[in-house]
Amino acid sequence: MSTLQFTIEGLKATIEGKEILKGINLDIKGGEIHAIMGPNGTGKSTLASTLMGHPKYEVQDGSVTLNGEDVLDMAVDERARAGLFLAMQYPSEITGVTNSDFLRSAINARREEGSEISLIKFIRQMESKMKELEMNPEFSHRYLNEGFSGGEKKRNEILQMMLLDPKLVILDEIDSGLDIDALRIVAAGVNAMRDENRSFLIITHYQRLLDYITPDHVHVMMQGRIVKSGGPELAKRLEAEGYDWVKEELGIVDETVGESV
Numbered sequence: 001m002s003t004l005q006f007t008i009e010g011l012k013a014t015i016e017g018k019e020i021l022k023g024i025n026l027d028i029k030g031g032e033i034h035a036i037m038g039p040n041g042t043g044k045s046t047l048a049s050t051l052m053g054h055p056k057y058e059v060q061d062g063s064v065t066l067n068g069e070d071v072l073d074m075a076v077d078e079r080a081r082a083g084l085f086l087a088m089q090y091p092s093e094i095t096g097v098t099n100s101d102f103l104r105s106a107i108n109a110r111r112e113e114g115s116e117i118s119l120i121k122f123i124r125q126m127e128s129k130m131k132e133l134e135m136n137p138e139f140s141h142r143y144l145n146e147g148f149s150g151g152e153k154k155r156n157e158i159l160q161m162m163l164l165d166p167k168l169v170i171l172d173e174i175d176s177g178l179d180i181d182a183l184r185i186v187a188a189g190v191n192a193m194r195d196e197n198r199s200f201l202i203i204t205h206y207q208r209l210l211d212y213i214t215p216d217h218v219h220v221m222m223q224g225r226i227v228k229s230g231g232p233e234l235a236k237r238l239e240a241e242g243y244d245w246v247k248e249e250l251g252i253v254d255e256t257v258g259e260s261v
């Protein structure tokens with residue numbers, strides 16, 4: 001029996017005075033993969049950033065809990081320690097910090113003082129995961145994301161996920177910028193991490209990724225809300241027919257969000 005439970009209730013958030021999230025509800029159990037699909041500008045990345053605690057996004061209402069613990073009350077580093085992980089749509093480049101230094105610090109930040117991972121053990125783990133992701137070993141010595149191609153950045157995000165062993169993984173458009181081979185490798189990495197004590201929230205514009213990672217639940221986001229939910233067949237229909245039928249069905253003219261309030 002899984003013990004993991006991630007719950008979002010009535011989550012509303014604003015950025016620079018604009019209301020973007022207008023009441024999100026999600027119930028994610030251990031081992032489940034939920035996909036959030038939707039056109040651009042509908043609030044998907046805002047949801048990811050709000051869950052991680054990005055300071056630009058202000059929560060106005062609602063609750064987010066991980067195993068009953070109030071996530072919104074936690075600082076970003078506490079969220080990471082609690083097991084939340086976000087692979088970003090646009091990972092930052094950080095000059096002067098090597099990838100391996102960054103990864104080791106991230107691992108140690110989640111551990112108690114005095115129980116830091118040994119350098120040998122860390123290198124062994126990093127090298128084995130990099131091999132799984134078919135990453136060139138030189139990437140461990142490069143500055144974090146600096147000069148990485150879009151696809152290399154995405155693989156590096158997945159490398160972080162594998163090493164950090166999170167409970168709730170949020171992947172924001174991890175498929176963008178990936179060619180089909182890289183997509184397969186990334187999907188294999190995610191599938192290898194599937195576990196009844198880990199859950200995934202996979203944000204994607206296209207259903208292509210979901211050919212390789214089968215979700216349990218699929219949600220469509222428009223106007224800062226989840227407007228439709230279903231199983232994997234919903235993603236297939238969106239792939240075949242696009243988003244227009246959802247808009248028609250629900251009487252939505254403009255699916256984007258972000259008008260001033």
Ligand SMILES: Nc1ncnc2c1ncn2[C@@H]1O[C@H](COP(=O)(O)OP(=O)(O)O)[C@@H](O)[C@H]1O
Pocket residue numbers: 015016020038039040041042043044045046047056257258
């Ligand atoms: N950092 C930001 N500053 C200003 N506006 C933002 C910011 N992030 C998101 N928004 C606005 O929020 C809306 C939704 O954006 P986003 O969450 O990125 O959508 P999606 O990921 O679905 O494409 C857009 O109108 C966007 O301009």
Ligand SMILES: [Mg+2]
Pocket residue numbers: 044045046089173
């Ligand atoms: Mg986005």
